Amino acid sequence: MSSSSYIKTIFWDIGGVLLTNGWDKDERTEVLSRLGVDLVDYESRHEEANQYWERGLSTAEHFFNVTVLNQNPNLTFAELWPQVCAESKILHPGSFDILGELATSGRYALATLNNESRELNEHRLDAFRLRPFFDYFICSGYVHEMKPHPGIYRAAIEISGHLAETALFIDDKLENCNTAEALGMQAICFESPAQLRDELAQLGLRAA
Incomplete structure (x- = not known):
């Protein structure tokens, strides 16, 4: 499956993809x-x-x-x-550009899927004005489970209201991507904004 017509939800990690890590x-x-x-x-x-x-x-x-x-x-x-x-700072401005383009397109539901304490997550969403980009937030501090444990991915899939096969997950850690794929999601292991843009294009995902 590679057609963008199947993708309904794109789940984003935050630390390592958009921002520095919170308390690493x-x-x-x-x-x-x-x-x-x-x-x-x-x-x-x-x-x-x-x-x-x-x-x-x-x-x-x-x-x-x-x-x-x-x-x-x-x-x-x-x-x-x-x-x-x-200590939290913008790590990849280019990732914000991609996120903004996808949000503006309105073609996909966008959600976070990240490991973070409740308090740091709230701070980072507000301080870096991330809330307007996302439809909802799957965070370990909210659902009481952490990547790469399958439970947090299952919660994300169930909350999305769609099948796992319709979800794309973006994360900078291979083990986290591997779990997503094992549960039927597609995944991109993030290396750089340029690589992310290229892999999104290969999947046929358009931001504009």
Whole structure:
């Protein structure tokens, strides 16, 4: 199947495709080093706490209390959180161009499909004015499951109201694309805006 007539929904990852990642290794190294936090000590707590935070099962304040603030009593959440948010930046302006063209065309439903805590997701949607581009948002912080677990893809498919075969998924991680394809979706493993535009054209997807 390659005809654009079959594609009804295009699901977009955010971090790595449109923006920098929200709280990945590079971002937390930058912020925590600047604040004098012991990175090795932090990383010993990150993974377990993050499994709850990115699934929307704990709050940002609780996450940072567990991982940072309890060990650094001179640092407050009110001081830390703006610096966490400030690490988010536009990564690929060309991807925004493509997204805008697809949104303007009105030919496809557009949705996010991303791993992110609820609070960072809300910040990034608002700060970078992403909401007008998308019809709805499938985020790990909302549906309580993370890529590449099949559950988040099944939720996306069900919420779309269409068959998996009518969905295209764009993500910069191969393992995430592989799961999408295993569930019947089409996928593009993002490398650059130029490569994305080329692969969309190969699928017959037109933005204008």
